[in-house]
Structure formats: C-alpha cells, structure tokens
Amino acid sequence: MSQSYQTVCPHCGVINRVPASKNAAEADCGKCHQPLFTGQPVNLTSASFMRHIGKSDVPVLVDFWAEWCGPCKMMAPVFAEAAKELEPAMRLAKLDTEAAPDISAQFGIRSIPSLVLFRRGVEVARQAGAMPLPQLLSWARSQL
Secondary structure (H helix, E strand, C coil): CEEEEEEECCCCCCEEEEEEEHHHCCEEEECCCCCCCCCCEECCCHHHHHHHCCCCCCCCEEEEEECCCCCHHHHHHHHHHHHHHHHHHHEEEEEEEECCCCHHHHHHCCCEEEEEEEEECEEEEEECCCCCHHHHHHHHHHHC
16 A cells, blocks of 8 residues: 555645655645645635644644734745745645634734644644745754
8 A cells, every 4th residue: 555645735625645656746636636736825714724734744834924014024925935945845824813813812823924833733833023035944944
C-alpha cells in the first residue's frame, strides 16, 4: 500500500488524499479538478478555518490580519510571495480577524499581523509583527 497525505482543496474545500509519490505541485482536486496548490494564500472564514487547519497533513501557516491594520497591508504582498516559495511543503492562509472574531479569540490573537503555524489543528509556532520576505521564509522553513 502506498503512502499518502491529506490536504484540503483551496477552491471547493474537499479533503483530498494525495499519493506521496505524486508531485504535489501537479496534484488536482478529485472533485473540482482545480490545482491543490496554487502558490497563493487561501482566504479562510470562521466556517472554513477548522477544516483547513485540522484536516490537512500539510502544515498551515495562517496570517491573522485586518483591513484597517497598516502593518498587515505591508505584510500582505510579502505573505503572498512567501506562498509561492513555501507551497506545497506548507499551505499559507489568511484570516481577517474582523470577519472572524470567534477564531481570533479562540487562538488568543492580541496583535496583528500574527502568523500562527498549525499541524493537524494544533498550534506549533507563532510570530507577531510584519517581517521582510527573507525573515519570513527563514522562520517558516525553520518550523518544518
């Protein structure tokens, strides 16, 4: 029996089982047939958050942000660029704290932007504040 891992489709939210032998960058969703890894952060909501962080074997790095936050706006293009570099080893996702205050409260988000890395629904690392791309990539890769 071959080894495989689970990941959640960023388009339709279906859980996909991907053979470990398959090139993840070429994997498509079994339901909607869209690429499982797009090199772009996934926008999460209160409804989709737990599915994405809890049902994926791929670590998920979440940027907790808000529209009114200046440092968050500065961090957005850096985070988007990091998604191109870090996928498929790590899924990058964004959660608007204003639109999902329940999730922000659940995880004790006190300052934004805050980056929180999850493995199978469990927080394994956290970093507050905006950072340049080299620092973000170094920090994220050190957590893998």
